[in-house]
Amino acid sequence: MQAINEIGQAAQNAAFTIGQLATPKKNQVLTAMAEALVAATPTILAANQQDMAAAANNQVRQVMRDRLQLDAERIADMAAGLRQVATLADPIGMIDKGWQTEAGLQITQQRVPLGVIAMIYEARPNVTVDAAALTFKSGNAVILRGGKEALQSNIALATVLQQVLTEFDLPAAAIQLITDTSHETAQALMRLNEYVDVLIPRGSGQFIQTVVQTATVPVIETGAGNCHVYVDADADLAMARDIVVNAKTQRPAVCNAMEKLVVHQQVAAEFLPQLAAALTPYQVELRGDAAAQAILPAIKLATEADWGTEYNDYILAIKIVPDIGAAIRHINHYNTQHSEAIITNNYAHSQQFTKQIDAAVVYVNASTRFTDGFEFGFGAEIGISTQKLHARGPMGLAALTSTKYVVLGSGQVRQ
Amino acid sequence: MQAINEIGQAAQNAAFTIGQLATPKKNQVLTAMAEALVAATPTILAANQQDMAAAANNQVRQVMRDRLQLDAERIADMAAGLRQVATLADPIGMIDKGWQTEAGLQITQQRVPLGVIAMIYEARPNVTVDAAALTFKSGNAVILRGGKEALQSNIALATVLQQVLTEFDLPAAAIQLITDTSHETAQALMRLNEYVDVLIPRGSGQFIQTVVQTATVPVIETGAGNCHVYVDADADLAMARDIVVNAKTQRPAVCNAMEKLVVHQQVAAEFLPQLAAALTPYQVELRGDAAAQAILPAIKLATEADWGTEYNDYILAIKIVPDIGAAIRHINHYNTQHSEAIITNNYAHSQQFTKQIDAAVVYVNASTRFTDGFEFGFGAEIGISTQKLHARGPMGLAALTSTKYVVLGSGQVRQ
Known part of the structure; x- marks a missing residue:
């Protein structure tokens, strides 16, 4: 020694x-x-x-x-x-x-x-x-x-x-x-x-x-990032699709990459097939709860372990929720308090999400990949504190x- | 349990x-x-x-x-x-x-x-x-x-x-x-x-x-406070005496009370007898290094253990130093990074002391007893972080x- x-x-x-x-x-x-x-x-x-x-x-x-x-x-x-x-x-x-x-x-x-x-x-x-x-x-x-x-x-x-x-x-x-x-x-x-x-x-x-x-x-x-994107009922679905594709695939091995998708049940049937198509070129393995499986029958059923896992890989697990409160509870329960995003055009929901989610960085209508000292304008980064x-x-x-x-x-x- | x-x-x-x-x-x-x-x-x-x-x-x-x-x-x-x-x-x-x-x-x-x-x-x-x-x-x-x-x-x-x-x-x-x-x-x-x-x-x-x-x-x-007051060669000795008496005796059991006195050799012979007289009513036990003992023969010789001890009691140990650099080295070596004071009218020394002393609070010409959430104006205090x-x-x-x-x-x- x-x-x-x-x-x-x-x-x-x-x-x-x-x-x-x-x-x-x-x-x-x-x-x-x-x-x-x-x-x-x-x-x-x-x-x-x-x-x-x-x-x-x-x-x-x-x-x-x-x-x-x-x-x-x-x-x-x-x-x-x-x-x-x-x-x-x-x-x-x-x-x-x-x-x-x-x-x-x-x-x-x-x-x-x-x-x-x-x-x-x-x-x-x-x-x-x-x-x-x-x-x-x-x-x-x-x-x-x-x-x-x-x-x-x-x-x-x-x-x-x-x-x-x-x-x-x-x-x-x-x-x-x-x-x-x-x-x-x-x-x-x-x-x-x-x-x-x-x-x-x-x-x-x-x-x-x-x-x-x-x-x-x-x-x-520093670093552990089980990051979520929540697609609200009032989301612009094209924007949601682009953000999820970016957050998941732009650099999947890093801590601010998205690991979990939470979707409001009202838009799930419309959104998930569009998203699955957009993710096809990236060969992302999709997993999901029973409700997600009902919409995308080919995907694997997510287990309890999935919700808490940071894959750092081309894997995405999908949870469908009845309302924003359920989305917030799910995220606060399983997240690592790193970066969480809501996609919505609903003002009250954007306020509720940013106030109630417990994380270092909370986004409205942007990719979680921006959690970075250089993107924040610090000119440097020694790490990301969680x-x-x-x-x-x-x-x-x-x-x-x-x-x-x-x-x-x-x-x-x-x- | x-x-x-x-x-x-x-x-x-x-x-x-x-x-x-x-x-x-x-x-x-x-x-x-x-x-x-x-x-x-x-x-x-x-x-x-x-x-x-x-x-x-x-x-x-x-x-x-x-x-x-x-x-x-x-x-x-x-x-x-x-x-x-x-x-x-x-x-x-x-x-x-x-x-x-x-x-x-x-x-x-x-x-x-x-x-x-x-x-x-x-x-x-x-x-x-x-x-x-x-x-x-x-x-x-x-x-x-x-x-x-x-x-x-x-x-x-x-x-x-x-x-x-x-x-x-x-x-x-x-x-x-x-x-x-x-x-x-x-x-x-x-x-x-x-x-x-x-x-x-x-x-x-x-x-x-x-x-x-x-x-x-x-x-x-929180809390541990082996606090020093350094009396510089350019100190107003009456001010130094009042501050030392206050910092030592106003409430000796608390963490921001003074525990050690460091004195420039040039003023020690004049200052220490004045101080000893001012402390007499409070029955403060004085200890000191050999140089201090030469000036105040009745005091006990301080041991190595004294310099690092927080007495929380009516005890004060005195160190005599040849210059401000020696004072700063002594304080940085033995202090608990709580509160340290210099008494001086020398501008450059006030700058050097506040820059080089490693502590939560560094004072010029004031008692260490002010390290307190209420005195700082916070209206509350949950503790003092060291x-x-x-x-x-x-x-x-x-x-x-x-x-x-x-x-x-x-x-x-x-x-």
Whole structure:
């Protein structure tokens, strides 16, 4: 087991320095990192080749190998990401609120870094660079623990970023990669309360639940998305069809993809055949309750397990409901509080749905696929929070900060 | 063990109803609760007598018995607290931000309740009423688990509040008291992830650390306060003396009381004797490092353990430093990130201290005792967060809320 306490201590020391950096300096460093990554392309690709060879030997799934593989273009994309983060507004030092108290104290609430952020994530080397860029820009130190399949690629990438820190006389420990990918070390990181201010896990819903059960440091849950689209009786059915096709098929493996369709019984007989036809080219497997099956006899009967499952695949389960209240109850019962949509032209129903659905993002007449930091206009995304504390929904730079009250007095004592 | 799952499920169901209530209705209920508490004074006092008798039998410490004891005036104070919460602005439905995206979506970030809040706290019956009032006003359901010494008092109080809920046709499960005060039930509550959105523990630093180590639900750490006052070389020493006397002695048992004094060596010889004289009437035990001892020979030598200890008592340890940098390093090393103050007339030092000290609240020329929701002007306080996630510093109603993004479209799909 790597000396996780030493990593934590070094991160905390580095965080103090990074937290005090001026914005232009941070942007200069990010730009230099972009240049250094491109310059190191041959070294990074050689390391990635080792990971790819090991993945082939270990019969790693093709979808994971696709995410793992780097080429010059993907490295250029990472560099572009670093330059993009350099252009974003710096949240540190922003004043959220300010007022004067009855005792004559001036109080301002100012944005400060969280301190030390830990990330545990799957075998996607681009996350290493993204996470380092966003945590650095927001004045934090980061401890990265990527999937073991990407270890050589991650080492190559982190080494380049650390070299740039050193060139700027900054502590390399501001961006640390845990190279011991054992479960014991990951668990120790989850319990490193003395040094870690927040842990952001990325990966499958099951993995994130394991982290929640194991961690004693504060965790931000991300990602699990059993997302619904509810087609109301007053929906524009052509719009509903286009939105469902988009939400289901545009990128089915991601967390904001639609997994369940809820349809008002009054329009089901008209809507479902149209939808089934529109989904045919995408080879989406349809499942449904008995009422849906009565309209589309070829589909499989959905089981209780279906309603709570995030397929991340070309599968869609259909539930038919008698009214909007039943739709809301069904969604609130089975959803993962990620993204939910209603398609309707009924004003009162749009109000009821947005008020009563418990989710990070609630849509009227739009695809759930817009739940994304870039689509929201944040210019960045570190993940999508599905919990209610601290940050909810797409997380940009501001989610990587905390606040501090600065109180200016003139000798006040409390009565 | 009480059926904690059923309590959680009932709380979640109740939270849906309470979360949708209109503000005037909530205020009406709070006012009715105030009236009902006063009317039930004899019943509440009889229950409290049982707790007091048991406390006497069990030789409970006098300070705890003082907190436990109720009289008509204290019940009237609780009622006044309920009426005060009724006058506060309702955070639910407030729109924090709103904008239009490039795809033409209108996004608003709206305040919503957290859902189900659990509180574990010491034997102080007033917390039962305070917590119920604040969680109800912010649209949440609450699960209360108070200290076992206050059980009969808490049952009497919670029963009154629940009766009022029932009179208004609201679910009594919006305010539930756990009457099984076993550790097993408390632990089960700490792991009730399916139903509990946040757990706020109140009590000693050691107790809160136990909760952090045990809980799998999100926790907001509160309260531990090893607070420092740093007297700079450029301080107005009369102001410094008044602030230190206030911060140390005005209420030494609370978390925002001062525990440590850090003094610039240039003014130590002049300041410390003045301070010692001013503290004499309060019988404060002084401890200090060797340099402090050289100035005040009668004081005890402080040990390494002193620097990290929150005394909550009439004890003050003194550290002498060569410069402000050493003061900041000492404070950042030993503090609990609660409240820290600098006394100075040096502008650059005030800037450096407020920027570099890592704490929820940083003061210039004022007593640390102002770290308080009422003093801050929040009109309420559920606790003082010493963590960096979600809420930091005094927590008012807003800290008991989350947000939801509501996205209004006109048929948008993602490209």
